[in-house]
Structures are given as structure tokens and as C-alpha cells.
Amino acid sequence: MFEKLEHLPDDPILGMMAKFRRDTSDRKVDLAAGVYQDENGKTVVLRAVREAEQRVHDAQKTKTYEGLAGNVSFNRAMQRLIFGESHPVINDRRVATVQTTGGSGGLHIVADVLRRAEKEPVVWLSGPTWPNHRPLIRGGDLSFEVYPYYDVERRGIDFDGMLGALDQAAAGDVVLLHGCCHNPTGADLSQGQWDQLVGVLERRGLIPFIDMAYQGFARGVDEDAYGARLCAARLPEMIVVTSGSKNFGVYRDRVGTATLVAPDADTTAACASHLANVTRTVYSMPPAHGAAVIDTILRDDKLHAEWLDELGTMRDRINSLRSRFSAAMAERTGNDRFDFVADQTGMFSILGLSREQVDRLREESHIYMVASSRANIAGVRQSNLDYLADAIAAVLKP
Numbered sequence: 001m002f003e004k005l006e007h008l009p010d011d012p013i014l015g016m017m018a019k020f021r022r023d024t025s026d027r028k029v030d031l032a033a034g035v036y037q038d039e040n041g042k043t044v045v046l047r048a049v050r051e052a053e054q055r056v057h058d059a060q061k062t063k064t065y066e067g068l069a070g071n072v073s074f075n076r077a078m079q080r081l082i083f084g085e086s087h088p089v090i091n092d093r094r095v096a097t098v099q100t101t102g103g104s105g106g107l108h109i110v111a112d113v114l115r116r117a118e119k120e121p122v123v124w125l126s127g128p129t130w131p132n133h134r135p136l137i138r139g140g141d142l143s144f145e146v147y148p149y150y151d152v153e154r155r156g157i158d159f160d161g162m163l164g165a166l167d168q169a170a171a172g173d174v175v176l177l178h179g180c181c182h183n184p185t186g187a188d189l190s191q192g193q194w195d196q197l198v199g200v201l202e203r204r205g206l207i208p209f210i211d212m213a214y215q216g217f218a219r220g221v222d223e224d225a226y227g228a229r230l231c232a233a234r235l236p237e238m239i240v241v242t243s244g245s246k247n248f249g250v251y252r253d254r255v256g257t258a259t260l261v262a263p264d265a266d267t268t269a270a271c272a273s274h275l276a277n278v279t280r281t282v283y284s285m286p287p288a289h290g291a292a293v294i295d296t297i298l299r300d301d302k303l304h305a306e307w308l309d310e311l312g313t314m315r316d317r318i319n320s321l322r323s324r325f326s327a328a329m330a331e332r333t334g335n336d337r338f339d340f341v342a343d344q345t346g347m348f349s350i351l352g353l354s355r356e357q358v359d360r361l362r363e364e365s366h367i368y369m370v371a372s373s374r375a376n377i378a379g380v381r382q383s384n385l386d387y388l389a390d391a392i393a394a395v396l397k398p
């Protein structure tokens with residue numbers, strides 16, 4: 001039986017990470033992996049997380065199963081992180097949340113509920129989007145459409161193209177949006193663009209499906225939730241998926257949430273029952289540790305403040321690297337081609353290099369990024385910035 005299985009090629013991003021690990025050069029630079037790195041190239045455990053882990057460990061009395069929805073206290077805390085302390089959708093009991101195995105688990109769980117709710121659900125993805133969106137959501141009778149989002153040539157959002165495409169969508173279609181720190185482009189909608197977009201979603205009866213994998217990495221926890229909070233205030237239905245991987249740095253603990261907002265409390269209760277029922281058929285119950293840690297942080301004033309401080313440090317470092325990278329490239333190229341990197345947010349930007357230039361950077365200079373020239377700016381350091389800028393400038397020369 002198994003001899004019929006063909007060996008699959010590596011996942012493009014994970015494959016690049018494996019190549020990086022095998023590279024023995026001490027000049028190698030990792031701009032491929034989607035994890036935050038500090039100035040020493042380390043992805044460290046946050047202080048707030050360490051302290052919360054100690055408290056969880058000390059207080060733990062059992063390892064029996066959580067319920068199907070996971071840690072209910074954590075789910076409530078996450079609702080407040082997404083929507084703010086006293087958003088009407090929370091007060092009106094219009095929010096159903098389950099704990100999931102990372103943002104990836106959340107995307108998959110939501111897709112299964114969509115299939116139950118709608119006969120042939122159509123999901124609109126941004127062009128481009130995170131490559132794992134399609135495989136995580138795919139299945140059954142669900143189909144995809146793509147709305148234009150980022151124009152690599154112009155290095156900016158094609159907002160007219162986006163609204164034009166969504167104006168053709170049918171009522172009830174689902175629109176997957178990046179809440180902030182768009183992956184892979186780093187180009188986020190402004191508040192004014194969110195305002196306009198919500199008008200189109202409202203007029204066409206479309207349902208926003210917001211992937212908030214990076215809340216707090218762009219401008220701040222509340223600022224980054226602008227689009228999600230606006231949709232919740234204006235629309236009868238929406239979907240939000242979050243991840244604790246990046247903003248709490250608990251990548252391997254696999255914790256996130258899937259949230260449905262429904263028009264009234266009864267429909268919300270039905271949504272909650274389906275979210276729970278779907279998890280039963282996928283992994284039964286989520287792992288407890290990461291959610292207990294995040295819940296401990298969000299419910300303790302001191303730990304909460306410490307976490308916000310550490311999140312701010314990560315965000316400020318990325319934003320300052322963005323400016324320094326743009327300046328270093330302007331110095332070498334004598335033009336403003338890379339200025340857009342300073343204006344974008346989150347870890348990623350598409351540098352606009354050809355496949356051949358990306359390959360040359362890896363082969364000649366041990367600089368790793370994915371084939372689309374998506375670079376993780378958090379992989380840049382003061383100590384490798386000049387080396388990196390020189391190498392990129394060299395491959396750009398005709």
C-alpha cells in the first residue's frame with residue numbers, strides 16, 4: 001500500500017529553513033523562517049511567559065482533559081484582546097470562541113464550520129497570501145477566488161483592484177483578510193481603507209474572515225485590531241482566528257483561537273456548538289499548556305504589563321530595522337527603490353528580487369529567503385546589515 005506514495009517535495013519555507021541549518025558558513029543570514037529573532041539571532045522565551053509558566057506549573061492539580069472548547073477563561077481573555085474590554089459584541093453575547101492548536105488549527109476548524117453553514121462556500125483570498133491558507137482551508141465543496149491585494153511592481157496595495165473584485169463577490173461569500181502585518185507583503189490597510197472596505201462588505205453582504213496572527217507586531221495591540229473591531233461593530237457576522245505563536249512567542253505550544261461573531265445570542269450558541277463539535281472530529285481537545293500560560297498573563301496586571309513591554313520591544317526592533325535596511329539600500333543603490341520596506345509592518349516584506357537574484361544571494365552570500373523574495377526583516381541584525389545590503393546591491397547590478 002505505502003509503496004504507492006510518492007515522496008513529496010519539501011515545504012518551500014520549511015525546506016529553506018532546513019537548507020539554512022545545513023549551511024556551515026558563519027556569515028549565513030536567515031530571512032526565511034517566520035519566527036521573530038532578537039539581535040543575537042535567538043528566539044527567546046519571553047520573561048512574562050517564563051513567570052506565567054512557573055505559576056501554571058505550581059498551581060496545576062490535574063492533567064485531565066480540557067473541554068472541547070479548551071480553556072474557557074483563556075477564550076474570554078482572548079475575546080477581550082481581539083475586540084477590546086467592552087465591545088458591544090461581547091456584551092451582547094454574540095461571540096463564540098474555541099481554543100485551537102495555533103492559528104493553523106483555527107483556520108482549519110473555521111473552514112469545517114463554514115462547510116456546514118453554507119452549501120458551496122466561496123472564500124476570497126488576497127493575492128498573494130500566506131501559502132498555507134489554501135491547504136489549511138481547502139476541502140469538500142469549498143472554492144477559492146483571489147482578490148488583487150499587492151502590486152509588487154508599484155510596491156503598494158492595489159486597493160482599487162481589491163474593492164473592484166469584492167464588488168463582484170456574491171452575498172454570503174467569505175473574505176479572508178489579514179488583520180495586520182500582512183504575510184507575505186508587510187503592506188497593511190490604513191484605517192481609512194478599512195473604513196471603505198467595511199462599507200463594501202456591508203453593502204455586498206460579505207463575511208470577513210480575519211487572520212490575526214500578529215496582533216501587536218505592527219503598531220500596538222489595540223491599533224492592530226482596528227479592522228476586526230470595526231467589522232464587529234458594523235457587520236452581523238464575522239470570523240477571527242488568532243495565534244499565540246508570534247505575539248506571545250509560544251510557537252511550539254500550539255495555541256490560538258477560532259471565533260465566530262453571529263447576529264444574536266441564540267445563533268452564537270449554535271456556532272459555539274459547531275466549533276466544539278468540529279474540534280472533536282479533528283483533534284478532540286486542544287493542548288492545555290499554552291492557553292493556561294497566556295490566560296495567566298492576560299489576567300494578571302503585572303504580567304500583562306510586562307508582556308506588553310516585551311511585545312513593544314519586538315515591534316520597535318522590527319520597525320527600526322525596517323528603517324535602517326531602507327537607508328542602507330538607498331545608500332548603496334542611490335535610489336528610493338527600498339523605501340517601501342520602512343513604511344511596512346510586521347516581519348515580512350517582498351523585496352521584489354527575481355528568482356535568480358534570490359538564488360544568487362543564497363549560493364554566493366549564504367543569505368536565505370523564500371523564492372518570492374519574501375524576507376523576514378527580524379532576521380536582520382546590526383552586525384549583518386552592511387553585509388546583507390552589500391550582497392543585495394551586488395545582485396541588483398546588471
Ligand SMILES: Cc1ncc(COP(=O)(O)O)c(C=O)c1O
Pocket residue numbers: 034101102103104105130183211213242243244245251255256
Ligand atoms: C498569516 C498567518 N496566519 C496563521 C499563521 C499560523 O500560525 P501558527 O499556526 O503557528 O499559530 C501564520 C504563521 O506563520 C501566519 O503567518
